[in-house]
Amino acid sequence: xxxxxxxxxxxxxxxxxxxxxxxxxxxxxxxxxxxxxxxxxxxxxxxxxxxxxxxxxxxxxxxxxxxxxxxxxxxxxxxxxxxxxxxxxxxxxxxxxxxxxxxxxxxxxxxxxxxxxxxxxxxxxxxxxxxxxxxxxxxxxxxxxxxxxxxxxxxxxxxxxxxxxxxxxxxxxxxxxxxxxxxxxxxxxxxxxxxxxxxxxxxxxxxxxxxxxxxxxxxxxxxxxxxxxxxxxxxxxxxxxxxxxxxxxxxxxxxxxxxxxxxxxxxxxxxxxxxxxxxxxxxxxxxxxxxxxxxxxxxxxxxxxxxxxxxxxxxxxxxxxxxxxxxxxxxxxxxxxxxxxxxxxxxxxxxxxxxxxxxxxxxxxxxxxxxxxxxxxxxxxxxxxxxxxxxxxxxxxxxxxxxxxxxxxxxxxxxxxxxxxxxxxxxxxxxxxxxxxxxxxxxxxxxxxxxxxxxxxxxxxxxxxxxxxxxxxxxxxxxxxxxxxxxxxxxxxxxxxxxxxxxxxxxxxxxxxxxxxxxxxxxxxxxxxxxxxxxxxxxxxxxxxxxxxxxxxxxxxxxxxxxxxxxxxx
Amino acid sequence: xxxxxxxxxxxxxxxxxxxxxxxxxxxxxxxxxxxxxxxxxxxxxxxxxxxxxxxxxxxxxxxxxxxxxxxxxxxxxxxxxxxxxxxxxxxxxxxxxxxxxxxxxxxxxxxxxxxxxxxxxxx
Amino acid sequence: xxxxxxxxxxxxxxxxxxxxxxxxxxxxxxxxxxxxxxxxxxxxxxxxxxxxxxxxxxxxxxxxxxxxxxxxxxxxxxxxxxxxxxxxxxxxxxxxxxxxxxxxxxxxxxxxxxxxxxxxxxxxxxxxxxxxxxxxxxxxxxx
Numbered sequence: 001x002x003x004x005x006x007x008x009x010x011x012x013x014x015x016x017x018x019x020x021x022x023x024x025x026x027x028x029x030x031x032x033x034x035x036x037x038x039x040x041x042x043x044x045x046x047x048x049x050x051x052x053x054x055x056x057x058x059x060x061x062x063x064x065x066x067x068x069x070x071x072x073x074x075x076x077x078x079x080x081x082x083x084x085x086x087x088x089x090x091x092x093x094x095x096x097x098x099x100x101x102x103x104x105x106x107x108x109x110x111x112x113x114x115x116x117x118x119x120x121x122x123x124x125x126x127x128x129x130x131x132x133x134x135x136x137x138x139x140x141x142x143x144x145x146x147x148x149x150x151x152x153x154x155x156x157x158x159x160x161x162x163x164x165x166x167x168x169x170x171x172x173x174x175x176x177x178x179x180x181x182x183x184x185x186x187x188x189x190x191x192x193x194x195x196x197x198x199x200x201x202x203x204x205x206x207x208x209x210x211x212x213x214x215x216x217x218x219x220x221x222x223x224x225x226x227x228x229x230x231x232x233x234x235x236x237x238x239x240x241x242x243x244x245x246x247x248x249x250x251x252x253x254x255x256x257x258x259x260x261x262x263x264x265x266x267x268x269x270x271x272x273x274x275x276x277x278x279x280x281x282x283x284x285x286x287x288x289x290x291x292x293x294x295x296x297x298x299x300x301x302x303x304x305x306x307x308x309x310x311x312x313x314x315x316x317x318x319x320x321x322x323x324x325x326x327x328x329x330x331x332x333x334x335x336x337x338x339x340x341x342x343x344x345x346x347x348x349x350x351x352x353x354x355x356x357x358x359x360x361x362x363x364x365x366x367x368x369x370x371x372x373x374x375x376x377x378x379x380x381x382x383x384x385x386x387x388x389x390x391x392x393x394x395x396x397x398x399x400x401x402x403x404x405x406x407x408x409x410x411x412x413x414x415x416x417x418x419x420x421x422x423x424x425x426x427x428x429x430x431x432x433x434x435x436x437x438x439x440x441x442x443x444x445x446x447x448x449x450x451x452x453x454x455x456x457x458x459x460x461x462x463x464x465x466x467x468x469x470x471x472x473x474x475x476x477x478x479x480x481x482x483x484x485x486x487x488x489x490x491x492x493x494x495x496x497x498x499x500x501x502x503x504x505x506x507x508x509x510x511x512x513x514x515x516x517x518x519x520x521x522x523x524x525x526x527x528x529x530x531x532x533x534x535x536x537x538x539x540x541x542x543x544x545x546x547x548x549x550x551x552x553x554x555x556x557x558x559x560x561x562x563x564x565x566x567x568x569x570x
Numbered sequence: 571x572x573x574x575x576x577x578x579x580x581x582x583x584x585x586x587x588x589x590x591x592x593x594x595x596x597x598x599x600x601x602x603x604x605x606x607x608x609x610x611x612x613x614x615x616x617x618x619x620x621x622x623x624x625x626x627x628x629x630x631x632x633x634x635x636x637x638x639x640x641x642x643x644x645x646x647x648x649x650x651x652x653x654x655x656x657x658x659x660x661x662x663x664x665x666x667x668x669x670x671x672x673x674x675x676x677x678x679x680x681x682x683x684x685x686x687x688x689x690x691x692x693x
Numbered sequence: 694x695x696x697x698x699x700x701x702x703x704x705x706x707x708x709x710x711x712x713x714x715x716x717x718x719x720x721x722x723x724x725x726x727x728x729x730x731x732x733x734x735x736x737x738x739x740x741x742x743x744x745x746x747x748x749x750x751x752x753x754x755x756x757x758x759x760x761x762x763x764x765x766x767x768x769x770x771x772x773x774x775x776x777x778x779x780x781x782x783x784x785x786x787x788x789x790x791x792x793x794x795x796x797x798x799x800x801x802x803x804x805x806x807x808x809x810x811x812x813x814x815x816x817x818x819x820x821x822x823x824x825x826x827x828x829x830x831x832x833x834x835x836x
Contacts, residue, residue: 151818156817362664
């Protein structure tokens with residue numbers, strides 16, 4: 001993990017002092033709400049339906065055990081004993097009091113955390129692959145680059161008031177687990193023939209009201225050119241992005257309205273004019289950042305030479321026959337190994353995904369006790385490190401293979417050994433109308449209803465995703481789910497639109513809208529019918545989206561609306 | 571799922587806002603105070619009283635007691651008409667932190683103790 | 694109307710209309726026109742950039758480019774309906790002083806304005822390389 005230096009620490013400490021002063025001025029009435037609102041938003045403090053909400057940044061989703069313990073402390077002392085992990089790999093607290101938020105920021109700063117740029121029209125938290133640095137298929141570790149970009153974008157004076165918020169995602173693997181094509185800028189790190197790191201820059205992806213898949217804007221940018229090139233893109237966007245309509249203000253609209261070639265030309269012109277002196281030290285900066293990443297030493301015994309490493313499925317099979325596992329436990333343990341444990345680049349280790357989606361629970365929510373428990377596990381077995389995934393789960397990136405049984409038992413105690421990762425009940429859901437001031441319908445009860453309804457039928461539906469957003473802003477990525485669900489308000493009644501066939505990986509694709517929305521209590525049975533139909537119709541090894549593409553919309557519409565309805569409206 | 575089939579008309583209204591300090595939903599009372607108990611809210615029968623109530627609310631905003639005051643349509647029973655305000659009044663419709671008590675009382679202690687002893691050894 | 698000139702070194706002085714007349718004007722509220730006009734600036738004469746409202750971030754992209762274009766010019770001032778937070782960013786983007794009208798100056802108070810360029814408020818990661826004309830020491834020194 002990256003360790004702050006004195007400068008990093010001074011910056012967040014200063015920010016705490018500044019915010020304490022601003023809150024004080026608000027409480028005495030020196031600042032009006034109109035004056036205070038932009039200041040609190042710059043520190044991640046929103047006002048939601050029931051209370052203030054504080055969104056805490058978890059840069060590229062990496063947490064230490066100590067930081068997780070601090071989040072638990074904050075949940076207990078300043079909130080109601082829980083927190084909510086988000087699709088930007090952040091955490092939100094739903095009940096803080098205004099006067100206590102400076103204390104919360106101070107508690108965060110004491111463990112090298114902050115809430116800077118978790119709101120507002122600026123560059124937001126940069127997200128990446130939750131398996132960064134450990135995935136068996138990774139070409140380049142994206143974390144140091146992500147930290148480099150975090151520093152470049154933090155409090156960047158030119159880009160504090162962009163036309164709209166701006167999101168980056170980075171991956172260093174051909175299998176994109178960071179949804180880079182759904183971001184304002186997506187970066188794909190690669191190695192060129194000379195073995196140097198180069199970056200494909202994708203621009204103009206996004207969701208919301210007008211979803212777009214990003215386009216390849218410039219391939220193979222050298223690291224020495226990356227920051228000036230990104231600065232040029234942001235400068236062009238800042239100057240020419242629309243400011244007259246907030247729904248048309250993202251860079252995806254600028255790209256669509258300007259055209260790819262013309263926008264590329266504008267960026268090239270801006271890039272040529274960039275003051276290169278400002279970036280003269282950028283590679284030295286990256287080097288310094290690299291030096292502050294403390295990597296665990298995995299060179300202990302048990303490693304197998306890559307050439308001799310059996311395929312992962314075979315290794316899992318062997319692991320399931322662990323002598324500590326009682327016969328009556330074997331089924332559950334094997335399910336957990338299959339669904340929640342992933343291959344690691346180091347053969348004596350594995351990565352463990354912790355599902356925060358227990359059937360019937362609130363997706364992404366975690367109690368303070370669970371946070372402490374996971375921190376304990378990370379300290380005992382996981383080299384102190386935890387990741388937050390954009391699917392609102394956690395990852396223990398490195399666990400020794402021989403510790404897997406202990407980790408499983410500890411997770412069971414915490415009610416976190418839930419074997420549904422990448423199954424349909426591993427639902428992404430935004431807070432929706434239960435909390436969010438922007439929402440038009442509830443998401444959480446729908447997610448709970450679906451998960452409980454499909455629990456018995458979902459086995460084997462690997463990779464089939466269900467994402468539920470409570471409004472058109474699409475915080476829960478419903479456009480890129482196998483089954484996307486969008487909650488709307490139709491004359492005061494919650495109503496849910498279904499899209500099918502979306503995905504967010506390297507073959508990113510937007511889902512197709514099936515037809516009119518359905519009532520809240522119809523959503524779960526409908527999802528159950530779709531899962532059942534897929535399992536019945538699929539060819540061997542076929543993923544949901546492949547089945548959907550092969551069969552087309554029509555049979556799925558029949559499954560959703562019934563044969564008769566489809567015949568009538570055809 | 572709850573029944574959202576709201577058919578009643580806007581026969582009356584109340585003023586809702588967020589308390590500046592806590593952010594919690596509060597309601598204007600007939601005496602011009604703010605309460606967290608919706609049953610004590612001032613039920614406004616007509617436009618004139620609503621106008622008067624919003625003037626109180628504006629003053630309270632200027633005096634930094636509350637923020638974001640607005641009128642909420644209610645039915646004959648005084649219940650908010652729209653689901654958004656029903657949720658504001660009643661709080662989230664979902665049970666958050668369901669395992670909080672359970673886990674605090676039973677399972678993490680041994681883990682934490684184990685860790686503590688580990689730390690003790692190291693120190 | 695009396696004007697105050699708050700410089701990056703923290704000094705404050707009254708500004709005469711004559712001073713202003715001496716400075717070239719550039720209106721950043723219309724960035725496209727401003728960036729064309731920038732090419733015609735006399736590089737040996739001070740320039741005053743009018744910023745848009747506080748949420749209009751285009752002004753900062755214009756200002757950054759003016760700073761770069763007029764690299765040898767000591768005086769790059771900003772004016773407009775300024776807020777303290779805004780001049781913090783303006784200084785970081787290369788302004789050397791802010792022109793503030795008396796009424797606005799009174800409203801925020803001297804402390805509010807000076808605080809906008811205190812070393813602590815100016816903390817940030819971005820390195821400034823025009824330091825020969827007016828450096829911000831608190832900015833990260835790289836390398």
